[in-house]
Amino acid sequence: MPTELPTGTPPSGQSSEPRTERRRLTAPNTPEDNGAFRIATVAGIPIRLHWTFLVLLVALGFMGLRGTGSEGVSLLFVLALFCCVVLHELGHALTALRYGIKTRDIVLYPIGGVASLESLPGPRQELWIALAGPAVNVAIAGALYLFLNLTGQSLTFQLEGPRPQFLANLFWINVMLAVFNMLPAFPMDGGRVLRSLLSYVTSEDNATMIAARIGQFIAVLMGLFGLATGRLGLIFIAIFVFIGAGQEAAAYRTKALVSGRQVREAMVREFRTLPVGATLREAADALLAGTQQDFPIVHGGEVVGLLSRSALLQGMAREGPHGYVAGSMLRDFPVVHPDDDLEAVLMDLRGMMGGSILVMADDTLREEALVGMLTQENLLEFLMLSQLQKHQAHAQL
Ligand SMILES: [Zn+2]
Known part of the structure; x- marks a missing residue:
């Protein structure tokens, strides 16, 4: 289905092995990240199963047990269906790779x-990347159609009955996947195709906005139809499309604001650090004394940890005010370079549920190299200011 927004470009500059290593520690690359487990790797791309998918399998198993589904078919069919979905996504991924996008x-x-x-x-590029997914389903459907015709089998969609038509069902599912994904609504592939085509006649910003509005309009129609006909699944998908369209537009606006900007432009330069021997009470005092939410923890001229506001509060609840910050701080804290691409870092920050990121001027963890912090609050202010400047620039034209 949808190709998600880019989730981070590699940091600019090359000699940053320790830095990227470090960032990976907390960035979403661990197998259980965001509740999705790696089940396979194809062409170097990890394929992950989201935990909500297990709920579906359990529900299907349950239905099979109660005899409300067609036993033997449901599970196998879901597996076949998801192979088709994986192939669809690989269609996007491998086409993107042709353009050098991993x-x-x-x-x-x-x-x-x-x-x-x-x-x-x-x-x-987006046009071809978006089209490649549904094209895979068209190809699978075409092959199944040929095979069924040549072997003289029926093409009827039939889930129930003594001998459900496995291949015919699979044919129809692929037709539906292709059609559904080509709906001109974000975050469906069709929405991306639409934006891509619109960007030939208008600005990219405009194209995104128009495509998002159309996406939401279609989602509302879909939801109303679902309500009128009592189809819960359709209402669910409509909500997903509606939210996705809004998110897509917001993400593009943010991207337009931060694209080409560096970390140094958005980082906080004035902040305080705490010694590793500080107590949680001292940290709480520092928290109350100013606007800083997260504190770098230093020891012997080195940055050894990061104490976030939530970790501080949890530590307080667990150990009381006399506990040490060392017991609550994050030791695998994310680190970026002032020259790093802000867009890429923002994507990482999103994956980390919004803590702060330390900005180090070199690959060491020396205290003197700590030149800034990227915080949620400051990033928001930076985005608002950029938006204002953009408007002013337009007004001056
Ligand atoms: Zn797709």
Whole structure:
């Protein structure tokens, strides 16, 4: 289904092994990240199963047990269906790779898959990347159609009955996948195709906005139809499309604001650190004394940890005010370089549920190299200011 927005470009600059290593420690690359487990790796792309998918399997198993589904078919059919979904996503991922864009992972949700590209394709590339997914389903459907015709089998969609038509069902599912994904609504592939085509006649910003509005309009129609006909699944998908369209537009606006900007432009330069021997009470005092939420922890001229506000509060609850910050601080804290691409870092920050990121001027963890912090609050302010400047620039034209 939808290719997700790019989730981070590799940091600019090359000699940053320790830095990227370090960032990976907390960035979403661990197998259980975001509740999705790696089940396979194809062409270097991890394929992950989201935990909600297990709920679907359990529900199907349960239905099979109660005899409300067609035993033997449901589970096998779901597996075949998800192979088709994986192939669809690989269609996106491998086409993106042709343009030099890597895919971070493919995550399978009960309603489809999401291939997360590492960087944003240009409009022309986006067109082909978006089309490649549904094209895979068209190809599978075409092959099944030929086979069924040549062997003289029926093409009727039939889930119930003594001998459900496995291949015919699979044919229809692929037709539906292709059609559904070509709906001109974000975050469906059709929405991306639409934006790509619109960007030939208008600005990319405009194209995104129009495509998002159309997406939401279609989602509302879908939801109303679902309500009128009592189809819960359709209402669920409509909500997913509606939210996805809004998120997509917001993400693109943010991207437009931060694209080409560096970490140093958005980082906080004034902040305080705490010694590793400080107590949680001292940390709480520092928290109350100013606006800083997260504190770098130093020891012997080195940065050894990061104490977030939530970790501080949890530590307080666990150990009381006399506990030491060392017991509550994060030791595998994320680190970036002032020259790093802000867009890429923002994507990582999103994956980390919004803590702060330390900005180190070199690859060591020396206290003097700590030149800044990227915080949620400051990033928001930075985005608002950029938006204002953009408006002013327009007004001056
Ligand atoms: Zn797709």
